[in-house]
Amino acid sequence: MNYQTVIGLEIHAELLTNSKVFCSCSAEFGGEENTRVCPRCSGMPGTLPLFNRGAAELAVKAGLALNCKINNFSAFDRKNYFYPDLPKAYQITQFFNPICEGGYVDIGSKKIRINRIHIEEDAGKLIHDEKRKISLADYNRCGVPLIEIVTEPDIRSAEEAKDFTAAVCLALKYAGVCDAKMEQGSLRCDVNISIMPEGSTVFGTRTEIKNLNSLRSIGRAIEYEYSRQKSLLERGERVIQQTLHWNDATGVTTALRSKEEAHDYRYFPEPDIPPMLITDKEIEKIAKTMPEMPTERKKRYLEMGLNDADASLLIADKPLADFYEETVKHYNNPKSVASMIIVELLRRMNDSSVSAEELKIPPCHLAQLCKMADEGTVSRGAAKDILKEMFDLGGTPMEIAEKGGMLMSNDTSAVESAADEILAANPKAVEEFKAGSAKVFGFLMGQMCRALGKSANPTIIKKVLEEKLNS
Ligand code: ADP
Ligand code: MG
Numbered sequence: 310m311n312y313q314t315v316i317g318l319e320i321h322a323e324l325l326t327n328s329k330v331f332c333s334c335s336a337e338f339g340g341e342e343n344t345r346v347c348p349r350c351s352g353m354p355g356t357l358p359l360f361n362r363g364a365a366e367l368a369v370k371a372g373l374a375l376n377c378k379i380n381n382f383s384a385f386d387r388k389n390y391f392y393p394d395l396p397k398a399y400q401i402t403q404f405f406n407p408i409c410e411g412g413y414v415d416i417g418s419k420k421i422r423i424n425r426i427h428i429e430e431d432a433g434k435l436i437h438d439e440k441r442k443i444s445l446a447d448y449n450r451c452g453v454p455l456i457e458i459v460t461e462p463d464i465r466s467a468e469e470a471k472d473f474t475a476a477v478c479l480a481l482k483y484a485g486v487c488d489a490k491m492e493q494g495s496l497r498c499d500v501n502i503s504i505m506p507e508g509s510t511v512f513g514t515r516t517e518i519k520n521l522n523s524l525r526s527i528g529r530a531i532e533y534e535y536s537r538q539k540s541l542l543e544r545g546e547r548v549i550q551q552t553l554h555w556n557d558a559t560g561v562t563t564a565l566r567s568k569e570e571a572h573d574y575r576y577f578p579e580p581d582i583p584p585m586l587i588t589d590k591e592i593e594k595i596a597k598t599m600p601e602m603p604t605e606r607k608k609r610y611l612e613m614g615l616n617d618a619d620a621s622l623l624i625a626d627k628p629l630a631d632f633y634e635e636t637v638k639h640y641n642n643p644k645s646v647a648s649m650i651i652v653e654l655l656r657r658m659n660d661s662s663v664s665a666e667e668l669k670i671p672p673c674h675l676a677q678l679c680k681m682a683d684e685g686t687v688s689r690g691a692a693k694d695i696l697k698e699m700f701d702l703g704g705t706p707m708e709i710a711e712k713g714g715m716l717m718s719n720d721t722s723a724v725e726s727a728a729d730e731i732l733a734a735n736p737k738a739v740e741e742f743k744a745g746s747a748k749v750f751g752f753l754m755g756q757m758c759r760a761l762g763k764s765a766n767p768t769i770i771k772k773v774l775e776e777k778l779n780s
């Protein structure tokens with residue numbers, strides 16, 4: 310029997326505030342263990358949380374970026390559980406009244422609906438010392454603001470799950486909500502997955518794979534879990550609702566806890582923080598600060614004449630797309646600039662791990678180079694060499710072209726005298742050409758280019774050569 314996979318995601322994204330969500334400690338990633346903690350975020354008795362409104366603003370931006378409804382009223386709740394990375398023994402979250410509801414992400418082939426987005430605080434980190442057989446707690450991450458984005462079970466394959474997560478990462482980056490560095494854990498994904506016979510509309514029992522931290526492991530974990538659930542059903546067994554851990558090294562999921570052992574979190578409204586009121590006016594004000602989102606930008610690039618693949622490639626890296634737009638401002642030829650960036654520049658950037666923000670090339674110089682290549686001031690080949698030097702060392706394309714003798718000469722007299730010399734030196738080739746062999750023309754062109762060097766303008770050479778041969 311064929312089975313259909315059904316997937317819903319819960320994505321945790323760290324908000325880009327400077328300080329934590331309920332105290333003034335730094336929310337920056339890393340730092341020496343337990344140096345970014347205070348009595349509030351380490352859960353000392355008697356301390357009170359002080360809500361950072363900056364976190365609310367970023368959550369609203371996330372909601373707007375993901376087409377959600379922003380609630381004028383939301384409130385915090387306590388989720389009670391004991392774990393050593395959580396010194397208060399409860400997490401402050403939004404359970405009954407989240408800040409955003411509804412929404413969707415368009416992944417091209419379909420829309421994935423978002424159920425809700427809520428704000429919560431992150432927990433600390435445990436460091437397990439295998440050698441000494443002890444675990445250490447680092448509370449630097451305690452109280453770092455998070456949003457949790459919960460989807461409807463609309464996702465049907467590993468590919469869709471990866472596309473959705475990538476689209477969320479991109480939207481959050483564009484909105485300045487989260488840096489979405491999955492490898493650093495600033496965005497993590499829980500995958501809820503079940504399978505049902507193809508054609509059925511009744512969902513199967515789901516399992517939840519916790520804390521996936523790359524698109525690749527999301528894909529692999531889904532494929533693995535699909536096969537595992539399928540073979541259970543084929544053996545006539547049942548899928549047990551449980552929480553799973555994905556081991557990237559071994560490529561298998563293992564059970565953390567089953568539903569019977571699931572926590573009773575005893576949620577109740579957080580008594581120490583007043584409910585959060587956001588007026589429509591405030592929401593509008595935040596909406597005005599929203600930049601263009603990746604999907605809109607892509608649409609605009611398509612209208613500018615780029616093809617789908619090129620547009621997608623550019624928008625996937627916001628700083629690079631910004632660089633592209635600046636360049637087009639200096640030289641209004643969107644396709645030519647895109648091609649120079651994608652074919653030549655991006656390859657160099659990838660080879661040397663240079664990000665768009667680290668480029669030594671200002672947009673105006675790249676614009677100049679594209680224009681020079683388009684107008685035949687330098688040959689396409691020379692443009693590549695010039696770009697390499699601009700990339701490695703900087704400098705303007707004109708200076709580099711002049712210094713390297715790469716400016717194509719429009720002076721036909723040099724080309725004419727070179728042609729005279731070469732034709733005189735190759736009487737046999739001339740004879741063959743006149744006898745109808747087109748092949749020797751290429752040979753003569755090659756001789757000409759070699760004689761004239763990088764400044765040779767192939768169009769002019771061809772014209773002069775043809776004239777001389779046919780005269
Ligand atoms: P919980 O409160 O137990 O986390 P939710 O109803 O909030 O459960 O769902 C959590 C996630 O699981 C959501 O993303 C939802 O879309 C997804 N989900 C719910 N039921 C299923 C199912 N049968 N198969 C796959 N995913 C599911
Ligand atoms: Mg859940």
Ligand code: ZN
Nearest residue numbers: 332334347350
């Ligand atoms: Zn603190």
